[in-house]
Amino acid sequence: xxxATVKENVSMAKNQSNAVISTSTVNGxxxxxxxxxxxxxxxxxxxxINLTIHEKEVTAIIGPSGCGKSTYLKTLxxxxxxxxxxxxxxxxxxxxxxxxxxAFKVEDLRTHVGMVxxxxxxxxxxxxDNIAYGPRIHGIRNKKILDEIVEKSLRGAYIWDEVKDRLxxxxxxxxxxxxxxxxxxxxxxxxxxxxxxxEPTSALDPKSTLKIEDLVQELKRNYSIIIVxxxxxxxARISDRTAFFLDGExxxxxxxxxxxxxxxxxxxxxYISGRFG
Amino acid sequence: MRYLDPTQVSRRMNxxxxxxxxxxxxxxxxxxxxxxxxxVLIYRVVVDGIGWIDWSFLTGRQxxxxxxxxxxxxxxxxxxxxxxxxxxxxxxxIGTAIYLxxxxxxxxxxxxxxxxxxxxxxxPSIVYGILGLTIFVRAMKMGNIVLAGGLTxxxxxxxxxxxxxxxAIRAVPSYLSEASxxxxxxxxxxxxxxxxxxxxxxxxxxAILALSRAIGETAPLTVIGIPALIIPFPEGIFDxxxxxxxxxxxxxxxxxxxxxxxxxxxATIVVLLILLFLLNSVAIxxxxxxxxxx
Numbered sequence: 030x031x032x033a034t035v036k037e038n039v040s041m042a043k044n045q046s047n048a049v050i051s052t053s054t055v056n057g058x059x060x061x062x063x064x065x066x067x068x069x070x071x072x073x074x075x076x077x078i079n080l081t082i083h084e085k086e087v088t089a090i091i092g093p094s095g096c097g098k099s100t101y102l103k104t105l106x107x108x109x110x111x112x113x114x115x116x117x118x119x120x121x122x123x124x125x126x127x128x129x130x131x132a133f134k135v136e137d138l139r140t141h142v143g144m145v146x147x148x149x150x151x152x153x154x155x156x157x158d159n160i161a162y163g164p165r166i167h168g169i170r171n172k173k174i175l176d177e178i179v180e181k182s183l184r185g186a187y188i189w190d191e192v193k194d195r196l197x198x199x200x201x202x203x204x205x206x207x208x209x210x211x212x213x214x215x216x217x218x219x220x221x222x223x224x225x226x227x228e229p230t231s232a233l234d235p236k237s238t239l240k241i242e243d244l245v246q247e248l249k250r251n252y253s254i255i256i257v258x259x260x261x262x263x264x265a266r267i268s269d270r271t272a273f274f275l276d277g278e279x280x281x282x283x284x285x286x287x288x289x290x291x292x293x294x295x296x297x298x299x300y301i302s303g304r305f306g
Numbered sequence: 307m308r309y310l311d312p313t314q315v316s317r318r319m320n321x322x323x324x325x326x327x328x329x330x331x332x333x334x335x336x337x338x339x340x341x342x343x344x345x346v347l348i349y350r351v352v353v354d355g356i357g358w359i360d361w362s363f364l365t366g367r368q369x370x371x372x373x374x375x376x377x378x379x380x381x382x383x384x385x386x387x388x389x390x391x392x393x394x395x396x397x398x399x400i401g402t403a404i405y406l407x408x409x410x411x412x413x414x415x416x417x418x419x420x421x422x423x424x425x426x427x428x429x430p431s432i433v434y435g436i437l438g439l440t441i442f443v444r445a446m447k448m449g450n451i452v453l454a455g456g457l458t459x460x461x462x463x464x465x466x467x468x469x470x471x472x473x474a475i476r477a478v479p480s481y482l483s484e485a486s487x488x489x490x491x492x493x494x495x496x497x498x499x500x501x502x503x504x505x506x507x508x509x510x511x512x513a514i515l516a517l518s519r520a521i522g523e524t525a526p527l528t529v530i531g532i533p534a535l536i537i538p539f540p541e542g543i544f545d546x547x548x549x550x551x552x553x554x555x556x557x558x559x560x561x562x563x564x565x566x567x568x569x570x571x572x573a574t575i576v577v578l579l580i581l582l583f584l585l586n587s588v589a590i591x592x593x594x595x596x597x598x599x600x
């Protein structure tokens with residue numbers, strides 16, 4: 030079976046579960062956030078957020094701890110709703126569709142918007158089963174198709190050569206950096222359009238960090254990537270646009286070059302020059 | 307100026323080290339006490355009973371004559387009861403735990419139910435016997451058959467299974483379920499594929515410990531009227547029966563009339579202990595086999 034047929038099968042499975050999301054973007058904008066407010070109980074965590082995320086770019090979100098950057102990221106695939114007391118107002122559209130409507134199926138959204146977490150979190154299963162998990166829950170049972178998805182995803186995350194002889198071994202035998210690339214491969218296996226990354230290198234050593242950064246540069250040819258990072262050098266190295274969050278507000282959002290060389294807000298300048306945070 | 311005067315510190319040093327050692331000795335003695343009592347108990351039972359355990363005792367029918375008495379009927383009665391208790395407690399227990407941990411909204415009602423389950427685990431077993439007598443034996447007109455006894459014991463150990471399963475489910479790290487939700491899995495897919503497999507060793511260990519408890523219970527069975535002497539072997543869950551702890555109870559009760567009954571009771575205790583030991587070994591084996599690292 031050819032890879033083209035595989036893609037067709039996967040996208041058929043997607044189309045069955047989801048007829049609302051089109052594959053085209055509106056003016057190259059993937060996510061459009063308008064006047065987003067978010068509360069955890071009484072805590073006002075996000076205030077009047079307005080942001081646009083562009084297709085096939087890397088958008089970095091920086092800011093000190095507790096500024097709301099992870100909360101914003103998790104709002105984009107509605108993972109934030111796992112906290113029971115969350116309340117939002119405002120609008121986020123994904124490719125023109127409003128995603129915060131309760132009627133919008135989160136399962137649909139998360140099939141198009143994949144996520145990589147702060148700490149590598151492979152399942153306590155084999156490397157193969159980790160990658161095949163996503164396709165399986167979306168209804169793919171054919172062994173040959175699964176084999177092809179597993180290989181393609183692992184190659185996409187540049188980890189295939191390291192694991193191809195041990196696909197049946199438990200994923201916990203891999204190093205931390207390998208586990209994180211495995212998690213990226215696992216996300217690629219659901220063939221998303223957007224990949225959210227929540228400080229994906231904060232638990233890794235410098236060498237593994239560099240590998241993930243290189244990988245992000247490769248991935249942006251096919252995916253739109255939003256990455257939350259504590260590391261300003263990382264944002265400067267790998268992103269096209271950068272948003273600076275502070276106390277739940279977007280202080281500045283611009284081309285990464287502009288933010289790092291010529292910020293217009295004093296607070297942005299203070300933060301990137303290391304005066305606080 | 308220094309706050310820690312070196313000569314003062316070294317003068318106090320010996321006292322601290324002596325206290326450290328005596329703490330260890332104290333805790334060791336506490337452990338030893340339990341071990342010794344247990345050892346004496348097992349020694350007495352084995353000495354009294356071991357001479358009476360032979361093939362005809364294990365496989366024989368009940369009898370008033372100590373030389374001819376056997377406990378096969380009680381063994382079968384106990385095993386048939388477990389055939390009722392195991393599926394009932396597993397299905398109801400795991401189901402309740404999943405609902406309370408993963409579906410129920412955290413609020414007053416949930417914490418009310420939670421408190422009650424914890425209290426139920428502490429209710430004396432004889433109260434469950436009265437419950438079983440009222441509901442299963444009388445209201446549902448089952449009579450004192452295996453099914454009635456099994457359901458009564460199921461009620462008794464259900465809280466244990468629920469609490470063990472809840473703890474096992476709660477111990478599954480949230481980052482695993484987040485990874486599953488993050489790929490578009492539904493709640494049920496996440497529970498079935500990620501949470502339950504990871505919680506399984508803990509759930510099974512709790513379930514088998516609960517079965518061990520049920521096997522040894524006597525009080526609820528006396529209340530629902532399980533007789534001492536039943537000559538035919540039970541062949542299914544609708545038969546009348548007796549069970550190992552009942553056998554021990556009645557033989558001990560009558561040991562003032564026939565002194566050999568005390569030895570028969572001791573021999574039966576040895577058999578019951580071996581059965582319990584086997585069950586606990588299965589629990590440990592299952593836990594080790596399914597234990598996954600995360």
